[in-house]
Amino acid sequence: MTTIDSVRQLPKVDELLREPRLENALRLMGHVPVREAIRTTLDKAREGLLAGHSDEPITEESIIFSILKQLDQETKTKIRKVINATGAILHTNLGRAPLAEQALDAVMDSSRGYSSLEYDLEHGRRGQRGASTEELLCRLFNAEAATVVNNNAAAVMLALSSICRGREVIVSRGELVEIGGKFRVPEIMEESGAKLREVGTTNRTRISDYERAVNESTAAFLKVHRSNFRMSGFVEEVDECDLAALAHQHAIPLIYDLGSGCISQDLAKLLPEEPTVSQAVACGAEVICFSGDKLLGGPQAGIIIGKKEYVERCRAHPLMRAFRCDKMTLSALQATLTLYLDPEMARQHIPLLRMALVDTGALFKRSEQVKDILNARGIKATVTSSDMIIGGGSAPEVRIPSWALTLVPENGTSSTLQSIEAALRAYDPPIICRTVNDSLLFDLRTVSQGEEQILIEALCAILGEGDKRL
Numbered sequence: 434m435t436t437i438d439s440v441r442q443l444p445k446v447d448e449l450l451r452e453p454r455l456e457n458a459l460r461l462m463g464h465v466p467v468r469e470a471i472r473t474t475l476d477k478a479r480e481g482l483l484a485g486h487s488d489e490p491i492t493e494e495s496i497i498f499s500i501l502k503q504l505d506q507e508t509k510t511k512i513r514k515v516i517n518a519t520g521a522i523l524h525t526n527l528g529r530a531p532l533a534e535q536a537l538d539a540v541m542d543s544s545r546g547y548s549s550l551e552y553d554l555e556h557g558r559r560g561q562r563g564a565s566t567e568e569l570l571c572r573l574f575n576a577e578a579a580t581v582v583n584n585n586a587a588a589v590m591l592a593l594s595s596i597c598r599g600r601e602v603i604v605s606r607g608e609l610v611e612i613g614g615k616f617r618v619p620e621i622m623e624e625s626g627a628k629l630r631e632v633g634t635t636n637r638t639r640i641s642d643y644e645r646a647v648n649e650s651t652a653a654f655l656k657v658h659r660s661n662f663r664m665s666g667f668v669e670e671v672d673e674c675d676l677a678a679l680a681h682q683h684a685i686p687l688i689y690d691l692g693s694g695c696i697s698q699d700l701a702k703l704l705p706e707e708p709t710v711s712q713a714v715a716c717g718a719e720v721i722c723f724s725g726d727k728l729l730g731g732p733q734a735g736i737i738i739g740k741k742e743y744v745e746r747c748r749a750h751p752l753m754r755a756f757r758c759d760k761m762t763l764s765a766l767q768a769t770l771t772l773y774l775d776p777e778m779a780r781q782h783i784p785l786l787r788m789a790l791v792d793t794g795a796l797f798k799r800s801e802q803v804k805d806i807l808n809a810r811g812i813k814a815t816v817t818s819s820d821m822i823i824g825g826g827s828a829p830e831v832r833i834p835s836w837a838l839t840l841v842p843e844n845g846t847s848s849t850l851q852s853i854e855a856a857l858r859a860y861d862p863p864i865i866c867r868t869v870n871d872s873l874l875f876d877l878r879t880v881s882q883g884e885e886q887i888l889i890e891a892l893c894a895i896l897g898e899g900d901k902r903l
């Protein structure tokens with residue numbers, strides 16, 4: 434291959450655009466991005482020649498290689514499908530809850546063309562956005578009213594702004610929590626224009642603390658579920674039903690930030706510390722906020738249910754316009770909630786429930802089968818005991834015994850481990866696993882049957898014949 438040693442010998446942009454090896458990229462991405470990649474690569478080559486760098490000889494081959502590499506990099510950094518082999522069912526960095534087929538179909542159906550998003554088909558006039566989803570929420574939870582926004586942080590913010598602005602909200606010091614992603618109760622409170630009135634101590638808050646703090650400027654009590662941590666030892670907190678009762682005595686609402694929003698009774702049995710939405714409603718909380726993409730297993734959304742008077746105030750607030758959901762979210766949420774009308778449908782079709790409720794014995798068997806396949810192909814794997822991880826800041830203390838496929842590199846240096854982990858991440862589709870001490874853990878709970886084969890092929894390709902890392 435001839436080395437290009439002068440700027441004048443560099444290929445021209447138009448010549449490169451006719452290069453057969455760039456044809457595929459041109460077809461997939463169009464002219465503009467390919468031309469840009471060609472320009473940047475040529476600019477760099479020109480600079481290299483002028484500066485007299487001689488470490489990497491420039492050839493036409495190396496230029497085409499750089500262009501393809503840059504285009505490939507652009508594709509790789511886009512949001513794309515990954516295989517989650519970490520076992521964390523609600524992995525925050527991997528998009529939380531995967532959607533049910535029915536939810537995906539609903540998104541396609543309402544978004545490919547036009548939809549009745551804000552149209553009343555019966556009367557042929559403008560309708561209310563999300564009305565059918567709200568009716569479904571009321572029906573499922575026996576609530577007076579409901580509304581939906583983009584996420585639970587927005588739901589809490591909206592509830593505080595529309596119900597408590599300029600007045601006091603009483604919160605236990607044990608619930609001034611940070612949920613991650615900058616959701617901090619005191620800061621949300623400040624942004625909403627409500628005044629935070631702290632009561633109790635970090636570890637103990639009693640009903641009398643709330644009672645003493647109530648005054649004519651009190652707008653509400655706020656209860657926040659400690660989603661992502663637990664307190665133990667010398668602790669005391671006020672039960673939400675008792676707090677709701679005290680709120681009623683003083684004719685103020687209880688706003689309850691439930692966090693995850695567990696709906697499924699089966700899931701609730703598994704996660705006894707997670708309050709269910711129905712429990713919160715039964716206690717009489719006036720305003721209940723929870724996420725759509727945590728334990729509900731739907732799209733990212735924030736759901737507000739409760740007494741009509743307060744939900745109406747949320748709906749009428751100017752922030753509602755900024756927080757309202759689009760048709761894709763509402764369609765996916767509606768389809769997911771529809772599945773909850775029948776618990777068996779929910780169990781079968783909502784991926785989050787399917788993964789969380791999978792039979793541990795069956796998971797062990799599946800892991801053993803994959804282990805056998807890998808062993809037969811010369812890769813030493815074992816199945817070891819591990820814990821199920823809910824993730825997404827939900828149920829942090831829950832320890833449900835589970836199984837994981839485990840690989841221990843023989844010359845177990847951490848760099849070997851890291852290089853395998855990185856190779857899996859660079860695979861197409863990328864595979865995300867866990868490294869624990871000197872081993873790689875693959876939890877098949879979050880790997881679908883279809884993905885299982887890809888995982889096997891990836892491991893064989895990375896660790897296969899001739900590679901002595903394992």
Ligand SMILES: *Cc1c(COP(=O)(O)O)cnc(C)c1O
Binds near residue numbers: 659735
């Ligand atoms: C997760 C969580 C939030 C934030 O919900 P998003 O849907 O992520 O915005 C707020 N409060 C609690 C208690 C949570 O657990």
